[in-house]
Amino acid sequence: MTTPIIICDDSNLARKQMARSLPADWQIEITYAENGAEAIDALKRGCGDVLFLDLTMPVMDGFETLAEIRKQDLPTMVIVVSGDIQQEAHNRVLALGAMDFIKKPADTETIGGILNRFGIHQTNALSPPQERAINFDINDSVETQFDAYREITNVAMGRAGDLLAQLTGQFVTLPIPNVSLFEPSELQMALRFSTNESVSAICQGFIGAGVAGEALAIFSEEDLPKFASLMQHEDSTNIEILTDIAGILLGSVLTALGEQLNLEFSQNYPVVLGLHTHTEQLIRAKQGSTQKTLAIEIAYAIKSHDISCELLLFFTESSLPALNQRIV
Numbered sequence: 080m081t082t083p084i085i086i087c088d089d090s091n092l093a094r095k096q097m098a099r100s101l102p103a104d105w106q107i108e109i110t111y112a113e114n115g116a117e118a119i120d121a122l123k124r125g126c127g128d129v130l131f132l133d134l135t136m137p138v139m140d141g142f143e144t145l146a147e148i149r150k151q152d153l154p155t156m157v158i159v160v161s162g163d164i165q166q167e168a169h170n171r172v173l174a175l176g177a178m179d180f181i182k183k184p185a186d187t188e189t190i191g192g193i194l195n196r197f198g199i200h201q202t203n204a205l206s207p208p209q210e211r212a213i214n215f216d217i218n219d220s221v222e223t224q225f226d227a228y229r230e231i232t233n234v235a236m237g238r239a240g241d242l243l244a245q246l247t248g249q250f251v252t253l254p255i256p257n258v259s260l261f262e263p264s265e266l267q268m269a270l271r272f273s274t275n276e277s278v279s280a281i282c283q284g285f286i287g288a289g290v291a292g293e294a295l296a297i298f299s300e301e302d303l304p305k306f307a308s309l310m311q312h313e314d315s316t317n318i319e320i321l322t323d324i325a326g327i328l329l330g331s332v333l334t335a336l337g338e339q340l341n342l343e344f345s346q347n348y349p350v351v352l353g354l355h356t357h358t359e360q361l362i363r364a365k366q367g368s369t370q371k372t373l374a375i376e377i378a379y380a381i382k383s384h385d386i387s388c389e390l391l392l393f394f395t396e397s398s399l400p401a402l403n404q405r406i407v
Contacts, residue, residue: 081106085127087118089136090230100185102202115139122153134161135253145175160185162237167250183234225258227406232256235335236377239328247309249381257376279354281325284347289401292394296325302386340405370396
C-alpha cells in the first residue's frame with residue numbers, strides 16, 4: 080500500500096536531499112511544501128500520513144505548524160528534520176506532538192530506524208537498491224545556488240546557535256539566512272544594524288581549497304553587558320565578552336561549513352575590527368575590494384532578554400566557482 084507523505088522545507092535542495100534519504104523500498108507518494116501553511120493545506124487534502132517538517136521557514140515555521148496541527152486535530156505523524164539542534168528546540172517540538180527529531184542533514188539509516196521504531200515502515204534488507212524519482216529538478220540558476228548556500232548555512236548556524244544557547248542558558252531564535260551577491264559599493268545593504276547604533280565587531284579571515292573570505296561578528300554595545308550577565312561573567316570587560324562569543328560563533332560556523340563542503344578552512348586569528356563604532360565605519364573598512372562579494376547574513380536573537388548579534392560571511396568572487404562545484 081502506498082503511503083502519502085509530505086516533505087516540508089523552504090529549501091529546494093533540502094527537500095531533494097530528504098526525498099533521496101527515504102528508504103528505497105518504501106512505497107510512498109510525496110507532496111512537497113515550502114512552508115507550514117502549504118503543509119497544513121496538503122494535510123487537509125489527505126496528502127500526509129507522515130510529515131517531515133523543517134523548523135526555520137517563512138510564512139509559518141515548524142513550531143507554528145505543529146501548534147496548528149494540534150489545534151485543528153489533523154491526522155498525521157510528524158518527524159521534525161532541522162538544523163536547529165538546541166535541546167530546547169527538541170523539547171518544544173516533542174511537547175507540540177512531534178514523534179521524533181532528526182538533525183540535518185538526514186540520512187537513510189537514521190530515518191529508517193525511526194520509521195521502524197514507530198511501526199511506520201520496516202525496511203527489507205533483501206530489497207535491491209533503487210533511485211527514488213524526484214518530482215523537480217535542480218539546475219544551475221543563481222537562485223538554485225543561493226538556495227544551496229542558505230541550506231548549508233542553515234546547518235552551520237544551527238550548530239553555532241546551539242553553542243550560544245549552552246553558553247547563555249537561553250533559547251536562541253534562528254533566522255532564515257540572507258544570501259546576496261553585491262558590488263563593494265553595495266555592502267551597506269548586507270548589514271541590518273542601524274547606522275546610528277554603536278556596535279563592536281570581530282573579523283576573522285579564512286581560506287581553503289580555492290575558497291577564501293572573511294567572517295564578521297557584530298554586536299550592539301548595549302547587548303554585551305547582557306551577554307556577560309547571562310554567562311555569569313559580570314567581571315569581564317566588553318572586549319573579553321566580545322572576543323569569547325565571536326570566537327565561538329565564527330569558529331563553529333566555519334567548521335560546520337567546511338565539513339559540508341568537504342574542505343578544511345585555515346582560519347586567521349580573530350581581530351577587533353571596531354569598538355564603540357558605527358556600521359558605516361565598518362562598511363568603509365570593508366570597501367577596499369573591486370570584486371563582487373557573496374554575503375551570507377545570520378542574525379541570532381535571544382528574545383527573552385532582547386539581545387541580538389549578527390554574523391556576516393563574505394566570500395570573494397573568485398571563490399564562487401570552487402564553492403559551486405562543492406554544493407552540487
